[in-house]
Amino acid sequence: MFRRPIKEINAEFPAQERHLDSVQRVVREACIAAGMRRKQMTSVQLAIEEGVTNILRHAYLHEKGMLRVRIVIYRKLIVFSLIDTGRSFQPDATGRLDLNKLVETGRRGGLGFFMIQKIMDSVEYITSGGFNELRMTKRISAEPSGAPGLWRRMFTLRAKFSFWTFSIVCLIVVSAFWYIRTNTVNELYAHLDGTAEALANTIADQASGYVTNRRSDVEFDRLVVSYQKSNPFLRLIAITDTANMVLAHSEDIHKIRKPYVPPYPIPAGSLGQARRIDGAGEQLNYLMVPLSWGERRLGTIHLLYSTELIDSRLGQAAGRSWMLTSVLLVFGVIGIYLLSSYFVTPIVRIVQRVRRFSSGELETELPLDGAAEFLEISHAFNEMMTRVSRDRKTVIEREKMAKEIELVSQIQKTLLPRNLPQLPGLEVDAFYRAASMVSGDLYDVFPVSENRCCLAVADVSGKGVPASMVMSMLRTVIRIFADGCESPRDTLITVNDYLSNNMPPGMFITVLMAVFDASDSTLRFVSAGHNPLLHLHQGTQLVSRVNPSGMPLGMPTTLGRSFGESLQEVELRLQPGDLVLLYTDGITEATSRGGEQYGLDRLADLVLREAGRDSAERLQDVSGGIVNEIDTFSGFSKQNDDITFILARVPVEKPRSRPETTDDTAALSVEKVSDNPETQRD
């Protein structure tokens, strides 16, 4: 499976409530990028707010600090980390909150964390290296449009195609049909009207003869009735004279010699023009033609005839053409549907392979067949997959290497003292944080005799695995040669003699090594090219920087002076309450966002300030304060050097007063290797 993150987002904010909106904006964007459902997003944002509020309240106690947000998006997961450098808080170990109990007691505490746990799928709280990380993992439930069934999507594509083609074909067929039908109707009417007019004119010819010959009414009647009989589409033939008196009426003989009243209201129109009439239950046409003898107008012929014939004929034609059209359409749709397979099938195939690929099956290949366009897609895809699987192999190798480096890092950590030993006449606390997996920094605190102990910090030039290996060597050598030592100078000369033969050229080590003698409270130390030691005089409240001369370890001796000659040993007499700080350049060279280095002056002030606090009774609080300050200064910008320091203080004698009991909330959040404070003070 692909477990590699799709995207990682990092952002930092000052730990203040008014920046919550900005945090939420980043979170929202990440959720959208991850394709999360809107509903899920709302609850995630709620959890984030709870997390941030917790940090502001409990980690920073509303004091200033930085809040780092890291969001890592995986294919189906999203991991939110809220990182701070404040106090670590102890989340409810059981992770369960009894709501009813909360109601009973009326307390509100823990509700926020409870909400986070309810909303998120997993919640971890990690305290390490001075950082507290609240890591919340949520399974992404995607927007519904995200990934419906493959088949369904393909069907949709096919259905859409079919639907649109079908509609277009339908439209064309129907309009063609309509056009033809209209034309036919007009033609049929013209034909019928033509027939009726010819008939009317024939009747007019005969009738004019009758009128001039003064034929009887019976003959007139016989004329119209016989015409009507022989032409079944006629409904009425009437002949009127110029005074509109009926001369003949095919339907009703009693209307003769009475004024003519048409059976239906007749729309206006000229003679010889057919008019459409809505008869009772059938469509009728009405036609009038003049009855004349030569130039003389004798009257009018009225013809009422049915167009039923046309309608029935049209109906038959329409039935036939609709049938034909429907059959054509059915075949058309089937054809379209089948035709769509021609391009839908290759797409389905490509999509299936791409899916398989995206779910981690890297050896998938697309078949090279089909139309030119699909061939091109297949080619491009295969090429991409080859490249991706090659990269993947590289990544796997790199991961393997990273794992080895992690092992080195673990081994290295075991070399640093996990628990500082109890020392006579001296309180000690140490802090160590590596910039990368492996480090070239070293610190060590160990007793060398009954009354004496050795404190050492060292910085190997260079970084990475080589530096860490040399560091391991140095640690061993110092431990061996410092046993029983009285003068750190002698010891370091021996160490150098040994190391210079065993170190790769071009590499060197700066060391600050001190031996404290509890019997007279003296600190003797040497510096092999290392940063000055800071000494806080409790009495004068001054911080002095002590920097005896000395070349780094492993430097070639051809520079004129030998290592031993360069090394100067200094002895300090420590008073109760005096404090010394041994550190590496990671502190003084900590860089702010503006590119400014922290520097020795600030560090000296910082030591004075932190040691003067009320809480300074616990040495851990002093070192915690130092770490906080450095982190705030560098504003979480990527630490590029290891930070290592040892803090040692001569305890102030207090007659039989036990130090206050430790309370957990005050425990500092740094990954600290420190002795139990209670035993230390005793």
Place this chain on the structure above:
Amino acid sequence: MDNIGISLSENPLNQDVSEVRVDGVVDTMTAGELDEVMSSLLKRERYNIVIDLAGVDYISSAGWGIFLSHIRDVRANGGDIKLANMVPDVYEIYELLEFDNVLQAYGSVGEAAGEFGGGDQPPAKKKRQR
């Protein structure tokens, strides 16, 4: 910035029921205001409370905490806090966090107020005299 609006009224049908209409967002910044309103109600011995959340689209733990922390006192005095008109987003959280075991929710203010029973026999006073 986030804002909150709170208005207070008596139920027209039952004078013993107080309606608290909240609008906006109830989070760390704004929860204090709601808390004050709730406390003032309790101080005036008004224990039948309906919270109308129609205009609220977000409630953080600070907000839920207010309801949870007051419900004990309210119930001890025979009253209750009932939530009404939650929007879907808020209701989802309410369900997710299992607050439905502790606080009752209703579709409308009237429905919630009706649960308190008739105005002539207010359960709040009855129990308080006990």
